[in-house]
Amino acid sequence: MSPVPLSGPESGETVPGGGQVARYNPARVYELVGTVPAASPEQVDRLVQAADAAQRPWAATPAHERAALLRAAADTVEPHLPTLAELLARESGKVLADCRGEIGFALTFLRWVADRAPGVLADTEVDDTAGRLLQRRRPYGVVAAITPWNAPIILSLLKIGPALAAGNTVVVKPSPLAPLTIDRVVRLLAGALPPDLLHAVHGGTEAGAALVGHPLVRKVAFTGGDRAARHVAATAATQTTPTVLELGGNDPVLLLGDADLSPEPMRRLVMASFATSGQVCMAAKRLYLPESRREEFLDAYLDAAREVLCLGDPLADGVSMGPVVSAEAAARVNGLVENAVARGGGALPLGRVDPGTDLRAGHFVTPTLLVGVPEDAPVVTEEQFGPTVPLLLYRDESDLVARANAGELGLGASVWSADEERAFALARRLEAGFVFVNTHNRTGMSLRAPFGGVKRSGYGREYGDEGITEYTQTCVVHAPAAFRSGGAGAAANAYPA
């Protein structure tokens, strides 16, 4: 059966009937990058059963041995980094340097988990006048990981690493829009581990639903959009399987009156919105600026964008922004910009274009800064997930927090100020899981800082110690003092004193 393009002119999802998932290059839509086998529900079932059978012996392996195996698994991926990065760039449209960075960061994360997990997961025991209390962290069993296309390696390893370290086994279903590189990474990792600890299954909603609803799956870790999340949570609920949901954001950037608008922070701010063509959950998605600094800001921002933003083929030298992932994504983002302009806004094109790239060959969208857009325009109220960002002005700070907190999403935010105390005080009032200070997006990430949303941006955390304990349940063994040898005893059925 010939593969069907997922993002080209004949866009489809998976080839029906257990065929291939094909991925075409979003920068050159007729170029087939590769295929992976699409999993039928029967194949999903077989792999979940195998993962379930492997889980108990894995959980019984001491935590430091599991950690050593994970470190060795990370080492097997490392030599392949250059070829993996190129494959990721061709299937996702992300620029080569970002792809290298993502895979390198994912391996660093895996090693960090291996170092950290044995201590974080260790039993705790107290023995005192109240009795003896043992608390241990028990793995769930088989974890299903459902991941999006925009950072398939790190977003999969954020689940795979902690879940395996804690004694779970994992079946991951990547997005059909970027299945190729993660498939290779999973194979490399799995090859360095005992059999059946880790598998990948491919396909769209059918494969995802078969995995999430499988009775042997004990926990579902999902990263993606709100619509899919509701289906995933509902399917998981049919088996009362717990979920962790990492969803979209509409991150506000609060530039205070004393924010530094010099070139270096401005370059950081531009990339905070336009890295991966704006298709990042924690991208800077709304810019709030004091009205008095409008002209100064526009000059500085447009200059910085000319320096750091170059639209073109992700594999070309000097390109910092590739296409968006699909024709649908391009149409959606262009629609948001057109709507903003129709409502009286202005769209200022940003950056440069690589002269060697034929922009008509792929899903390229001109990056824009939107000015004069009403606050109720969809580009302000919704996650744009693409290369455009609205600039919104404020006169005084009285309603700034309310405007920043408006809406249902609460993933990230940032406060930019010369006064760190003031920035931290304001940050505490923001409804966001992660507030950056004087930066935003990937330059502000930290392995030790738990990441996740509030409100409709999801629940549960990745990164940090919480990102490890997320894959365990605390179980207790308790001998109350009253009933231990020599204890005072108590009346039957009495509450403890």
Ligand code: NAD
């Ligand atoms: P998506 O929701 O379309 O797909 C995510 C995954 O869910 C894919 O693997 C998809 O095949 C699968 N899926 C879809 N429907 C399903 C169903 N009914 N049952 C089981 N699986 C199903 O997301 P996307 O377009 O790949 O990614 C973009 C979204 O992800 C954005 O909203 C972005 O903000 C969000 N995101 C969030 C984070 C975070 O950490 N919070 C990180 C990256 C992306």
